[in-house]
Amino acid sequence: MSSTQNSGRMAWGVVLALLIAAPFIGLYPVFMMKALCFAIFACAFNLLLGYTGLLSFGHAAYLGAAAYVTGWLVRSAGWSPELGLLAGVVIAAGLGLVVGLIAIRRQGIYFAMITLAMAQMIYFVCLQAPFTGGEDGLQGVPRGTLFGVLPLANDTVMYFFVLAVFVAVFLAIMRIVHSPYGQVLKAIRENEPRAISLGYHVDRYKLLAFVLSTAIAGLAGSLKTIVLGFATLSDAHWSLSGEVVLMTLLGGMGTFAGPVVGAFTIIGLQNFLADRVGAWVTVIIGVIFVFCVLAFRRGIVGELLAWAERRRAK
Template identity: 65%
Template structure:
């Protein structure tokens, strides 16, 4: 169903060409987000906010691949989860400072993305998706069997440490400041990629791959590049999450995590700049405040997804963008 929705939903970025006024509007939204990031911990619980920001960055990274690269991956949990494990392990066992541990986890995701991407891009459509799922399952079983991952127990009691060896991160508000900066940096990096010449070629490949080939573009190289970029940013989200929650577990690398990020992207709006943020906010809020319903949370999420597909395939932000005739 996710594959069908991804193919049917017309990307808003393609439908609504951007003008100078549109870019000015997007800059104002960025400024508004920056203000919200500063004020949010004064009202809401910092740990909840950090979870939203980590998953929002994860969804933004996935949207870069799906919404702008046109590649539907069912295995993005591999990069998110393995980065989480390496970040947690290096912080706990090697005593690395949190920024170095996060960078190491991110680099691990980038390397894994390069290897998996080189294999997956050899096929298209559902075959590509199935290859990514199979590779992600290999990563899951590796995490289950490897000694350093702790098996079903995961890596627990990961120390947050001190940023640059000088700023202790034990206080949730201090940790939130770091997560907010990581998220904002990741969001700006993705925005720059989307609006660069590289991003324009990606959109051309997404919309008409044969025409892009006829114009002389090396399509597979562009696909591999966006795959690695997406995996790297997903790893950044996973590595940061491990430090925040002081835990890396099989949940981070499970196939359900790959499905969850697809859900976030489609609910918020595939092919939009800010849609995945809204999607992550909706899904994480449901998981947090509906936790008392237990397994029924998954059923509720499924109902929300079905409603989105049936009523507004563009997602929440995509629908708003279409109504305003402004790319968001």
């Protein structure tokens, strides 16, 4: 095993240890859970953009739809949290399949615009459907008991469940990217005509990537609803689709850690600045994003990896 691999594993071990210790060193569990949910969302988006090269402008729709479905089933239908989460993932994957079958026929900006248009339709349904609560949102979603054993009302128990889901999703994405299927996705991202000439059914690969990404995004939305106890229209709004693009680019598109770093950075800034500068938090985050795009085009993690590569080359 190379020294680079050893260093990488040590770094991941330190990060995991910090996440495990977070509730015991004074970090607010609800903030950490929210950040982990958005980290899952950003990882899902990165699977599509960073490794497949498809830019979706409507990914919040799948998070929002899953959030509403899970919230209603757990609160009104009395479903257990694990079944509510599963239902949210299935709904998000189903919507992703329908939208993907339509959008995957186009490329570039046309693909992005179709995903945005379809997402706006889903947002309209979330606004008008009787069970969503309209502009008031879906309130009072109980956390319940996981598998009839673990009381999720306890913040510490809930945090470790969210952390376990995050680690499982992260490892699954790593496995997907390193699999033969993931290598084909990278080939499509780099040169789609060449992938077609090699005999790959490119549309099938892209459609599966789109469905996988929307399913994981749905998991993030469902988990967020269980954690916070509500689902609102902001979960399905186009502005959240823009935020996940920001998280991915800021952290480092096409890297495993990048979306996680980007999500924690954005959620941390929003949480820290909201009470201090009010609505100006959006302007400040925008300025930071512009600076990073100009000065760190690969994102935070991408630049760090490039710097480490240059050091090894010397």
